[in-house]
Amino acid sequence: MTSSLAAAPLTETLHRAANPARPLPTPGELRRELPLSPAMAARIEAQRLAIHEILAGRDKRLLVVVGPCSIHDPEAALEYAHRLATLAPRISDQLLLVMRVYVEKPRTTVGWKGLAYDPDLDGSGDMARGLAVSRQLMREVTKLGLPVATELLQPMLAPYLEDLLAWVAIGARTTESQLHRELASGLEAAVGFKNATGGDIGVALDAMRAAAHPHSHFALDELGRPTVRHTAGNPHTQLVLRGGHGAPNYQAQHVQAARRALQDAGLTPRLMVDCSHANARKDHRRQSEVLLDVLGQRQAGETALAGLMLESHLYEGKQPLQAGRLRHGVSVTDACLGWETTEQLLLSAAERLC
Ligand SMILES: O=C[C@H](O)[C@H](O)COP(=O)(O)O
Numbered sequence: 001m002t003s004s005l006a007a008a009p010l011t012e013t014l015h016r017a018a019n020p021a022r023p024l025p026t027p028g029e030l031r032r033e034l035p036l037s038p039a040m041a042a043r044i045e046a047q048r049l050a051i052h053e054i055l056a057g058r059d060k061r062l063l064v065v066v067g068p069c070s071i072h073d074p075e076a077a078l079e080y081a082h083r084l085a086t087l088a089p090r091i092s093d094q095l096l097l098v099m100r101v102y103v104e105k106p107r108t109t110v111g112w113k114g115l116a117y118d119p120d121l122d123g124s125g126d127m128a129r130g131l132a133v134s135r136q137l138m139r140e141v142t143k144l145g146l147p148v149a150t151e152l153l154q155p156m157l158a159p160y161l162e163d164l165l166a167w168v169a170i171g172a173r174t175t176e177s178q179l180h181r182e183l184a185s186g187l188e189a190a191v192g193f194k195n196a197t198g199g200d201i202g203v204a205l206d207a208m209r210a211a212a213h214p215h216s217h218f219a220l221d222e223l224g225r226p227t228v229r230h231t232a233g234n235p236h237t238q239l240v241l242r243g244g245h246g247a248p249n250y251q252a253q254h255v256q257a258a259r260r261a262l263q264d265a266g267l268t269p270r271l272m273v274d275c276s277h278a279n280a281r282k283d284h285r286r287q288s289e290v291l292l293d294v295l296g297q298r299q300a301g302e303t304a305l306a307g308l309m310l311e312s313h314l315y316e317g318k319q320p321l322q323a324g325r326l327r328h329g330v331s332v333t334d335a336c337l338g339w340e341t342t343e344q345l346l347l348s349a350a351e352r353l354c
């Protein structure tokens with residue numbers, strides 16, 4: 001990596017020659033190549049604080065984590081970010097929009113693992129470029145004024161990106177992992193723990209309690225050397241209901257049961273509903289139905305509902321990952337809502353919450 005990368009526009013970064021054998025930069029090197037300006041750092045701090053206020057119940061707005069299931073084309077993601085950044089101030093009295101910039105994908109078995117792993121989408125695995133492109137995209141999204149959300153999957157990858165993150169997901173497949181709980185305990189961003197793929201919310205509650213606790217754990221420092229990391233514990237966590245094994249868990253009886261379980265575990269009763277995944281029974285169009293149900297619960301006085309997640313891209317649906325035949329702005333992982341539907345849903349959600 002050369003210092004020109006910092007100044008390189010996204011397109012140039014994207015078209016750098018792939019070199020899979022290239023050693024990875026250290027987190028410190030990448031951060032120096034693609035730094036945060038003091039203004040960006042202050043903006044991210046304010047975004048995190050706003051999210052913490054929602055999770056604490058002091059800010060009554062709904063936190064909405066919305067965007068593509070995965071980023072495979074940073075140009076299309078930026079186009080999406082421009083649209084979201086235009087919409088956000090129009091509804092900011094009711095909704096705090098945070099963009100999904102998911103660059104790692106957990107897979108049920110095998111499949112493309114995301115931009116950070118394979119930015120050329122061809123299995124060549126140029127992770128040095130994947131990290132740079134991911135960080136560059138997150139910087140661009142931040143510059144547009146949008147808070148960035150991502151799933152942290154590979155703990156080694158966190159130090160390359162964590163300074164840019166306003167909200168972090170620990171996914172359904174890793175919520176039970178001690179490594180991810182330790183990682184969450186040292187983050188400044190709020191963390192949403194998904195219920196397990198089978199639907200168990202208990203593991204997410206355990207995760208929230210573990211993450212709130214200080215830990216000492218194995219980590220890499222910014223020079224890439226093994227080190228002991230001491231964390232302070234992260235009190236800004238939330239349960240994310242995503243359904244399990246085809247069975248939704250967003251309806252009033254599930255939310256009430258989850259609220260009671262949070263209270264019984266001594267945790268702040270604040271949760272997010274993921275309108276996609278098993279809650280939509282893997283049919284992206286059902287996300288609207290889930291969102292409307294959740295809004296109804298909010299209007300009926302359910303204070304535990306502090307957030308929503310939507311999977312949305314420029315265009316509806318999904319497509320197979322076939323080199324040279326990709327349609328612009330269509331997901332290559334889970335099917336997404338298209339932009340028009342997303343905008344309409346968010347505008348009407350804001351109107352209902354007025
Ligand atoms: O959110 C995306 C997917 O649901 C998750 O990464 C699992 O994907 P897979 O079941 O297609 O592997």
Ligand SMILES: C=C(OP(=O)(O)O)C(=O)O
Nearest residue numbers: 069171172173194242277
């Ligand atoms: C993988 C995701 O979700 P889950 O962990 O709920 O499957 C996701 O939100 O992209």
